[in-house]
Amino acid sequence: MSAPQSxxxxxxxALVMEREAVARYTELAEMMEAxxxxxxxxxxxxxxxxxxxxxxxxxxxxxxxxxxVSDAAGAWATPEAPExxxxxxxxxxxxxxxxxxxxxxAEQRAVEFFxxxxxxxxxxxxxxxxxxMRDEEVEHVxxxxxxxxxxxxxxxxWAVDPDPPRHAD
Amino acid sequence: MNDxxxxxxxxxxxxxxxxxxxxxxxxxxxxxxxxxxxxLAKLQRAPHEVAVVSGIGCSSRIPAxxxxxxxxxxxxxxxxxxxGLKVARPxxxxxxxxxxxxxxxxxxxxxxxxxxxNVDMTYLVMDNHVYGMTKGQAxxxxxxxxxxxxxxxxxxxxxxxxxxxxxxxxxxxxxxxxSGDPNGTADTIAQAISHPGFSFVEILSPxxxxxxxxxxxxxxxxxxxxxxxxxxARAARRIMTDDGFNIGVLYAGRRPGxxxxxxxxxxxxxxxxxxxxx
Numbered sequence: 001m002s003a004p005q006s007x008x009x010x011x012x013x014a015l016v017m018e019r020e021a022v023a024r025y026t027e028l029a030e031m032m033e034a035x036x037x038x039x040x041x042x043x044x045x046x047x048x049x050x051x052x053x054x055x056x057x058x059x060x061x062x063x064x065x066x067x068x069v070s071d072a073a074g075a076w077a078t079p080e081a082p083e084x085x086x087x088x089x090x091x092x093x094x095x096x097x098x099x100x101x102x103x104x105x106a107e108q109r110a111v112e113f114f115x116x117x118x119x120x121x122x123x124x125x126x127x128x129x130x131x132x133m134r135d136e137e138v139e140h141v142x143x144x145x146x147x148x149x150x151x152x153x154x155x156x157x158w159a160v161d162p163d164p165p166r167h168a169d
Numbered sequence: 170m171n172d173x174x175x176x177x178x179x180x181x182x183x184x185x186x187x188x189x190x191x192x193x194x195x196x197x198x199x200x201x202x203x204x205x206x207x208x209l210a211k212l213q214r215a216p217h218e219v220a221v222v223s224g225i226g227c228s229s230r231i232p233a234x235x236x237x238x239x240x241x242x243x244x245x246x247x248x249x250x251x252x253g254l255k256v257a258r259p260x261x262x263x264x265x266x267x268x269x270x271x272x273x274x275x276x277x278x279x280x281x282x283x284x285x286x287n288v289d290m291t292y293l294v295m296d297n298h299v300y301g302m303t304k305g306q307a308x309x310x311x312x313x314x315x316x317x318x319x320x321x322x323x324x325x326x327x328x329x330x331x332x333x334x335x336x337x338x339x340x341x342x343x344x345x346x347x348s349g350d351p352n353g354t355a356d357t358i359a360q361a362i363s364h365p366g367f368s369f370v371e372i373l374s375p376x377x378x379x380x381x382x383x384x385x386x387x388x389x390x391x392x393x394x395x396x397x398x399x400x401x402a403r404a405a406r407r408i409m410t411d412d413g414f415n416i417g418v419l420y421a422g423r424r425p426g427x428x429x430x431x432x433x434x435x436x437x438x439x440x441x442x443x444x445x446x447x
Contacts, residue, residue, distance in 0.1 A: 023181075027199060030189045079350035079387075088349065088377055088384055090194035 003120055010117070010126050011062050012069050014133055018055035020081035021106065022048050028085060035092040043099045082109040093161060095154040104144045110137040179213055181206040188233045197348030197374030198228050201295050206235065207355035212362060219262045222251040224271040227302045228295035228374065231266045245276025248283040248292065255290045256429050262362060263290040270300045273309040273329050284338035287366040289426040293358065294331065297376035297383065305379035331371050332408045336401060336420055341366030343404065343420040348374040349387045353416065360418060366426035393417035
């Protein structure tokens with residue numbers, strides 16, 4: 001990823017990251033709705049809403065219309081934006097506990113992303129802004145952990161389906 | 170720096186329809202859809218200027234999930250339909266999409282000749298090395314030793330090599346992408362659409378239901394170690410010797426795309442003149 005040289009660059013990257021997270025959580029919610037896993041779908045909808053608030057706040061603070069920031073701003077070294085949950089982690093029988101584990105991983109990657117910027121920023125204003133963003137993500141990690149503590153861990157056989165889609169082996 | 174002042178006419182969301190995908194959770198095709206919408210937004214093509222044509226299979230459901238014109242055709246015949254559409258309506262951006270079974274087996278012959286004709290369109294194949302919609306039979310790109318109940322001990326048949334076939338048959342752009350890299354895939358699709366002639370993008374798109382072993386693909390893919398070439402001989406050597414997980418544009422040729430002898434606006438009377446006796 002190209003290191004941000006200005007506050008505008010940094011916040012554009014943050015905004016793209018949040019927008020990608022919103023798009024992904026929405027996609028995951030739709031995926032679960034299509035497979036009638038409504039409890040997990042609702043959880044992903046909530047995550048999309050939270051990330052959406054964050055994106056709106058960044059855009060408002062910077063005085064940007066959302067559509068003015070091109071996706072090209074997020075030139076990640078990783079294949080996906082740090083806060084996006086990988087699609088291939090989904091399972092149609094997954095429980096809210098699994099969904100929250102994935103959300104926790106996404107928030108932790110966001111912390112690491114901003115932390116790396118704090119350590120490498122050459123501009124002091126950029127470094128401070130990255131620090132603020134990192135601290136916000138640390139709060140999100142704590143929130144997801146608190147949520148996770150209220151959710152039961154599924155039994156070991158959670159993925160066993162008496163009528164599975166595959167009979168190949 | 171990112172230009173904050175230029176409004177963007179079309180965003181990826183503008184290319185997503187209200188129909189929600191019913192692919193299995195975890196399927197790579199979700200991110201291919203996302204990459205396609207990102208590519209179209211990047212190119213700023215209006216949805217009504219784009220047609221997405223498909224055959225049959227899980228991935229061939231993709232036209233319904235976009236706001237572009239769509240045609241969900243018969244099995245293996247997407248390239249034939251797409252070719253006809255592009256020749257009749259050269260103003261449209263034609264994207265043909267489907268899976269490995271649809272494109273390399275049922276539609277294998279159309280694949281060869283679409284490459285040969287070099288009509289200016291883009292072919293996206295979401296390759297998961299299996300027939301997913303019909304519950305997991307071996308496809309042309311399945312590894313010969315893939316052992317399962319439907320082909321015990323594996324088929325023992327050498328896998329089809331789509332990129333080599335495409336290159337040898339005359340495709341003007343050959344690339345491989347991975348669904349787990351949606352932004353990279355979007356860039357490759359955008360490049361394929363912009364390149365003249367027939368562009369072929371093989372997208373490794375795991376089937377987590379029938380090929381859960383493909384979750385490992387994200388650890389195996391890597392950027393192609395050398396830059397794209399316009400030399401078919403170099404491209405052939407590279408594609409024949411790679412490990413199947415090189416991601417990127419492998420060949421971008423200079424062959425002019427097919428141009429119909431008659432303009433799309435020609436009437437039957439215009440065409441008949443060619444056959445008029447002196």
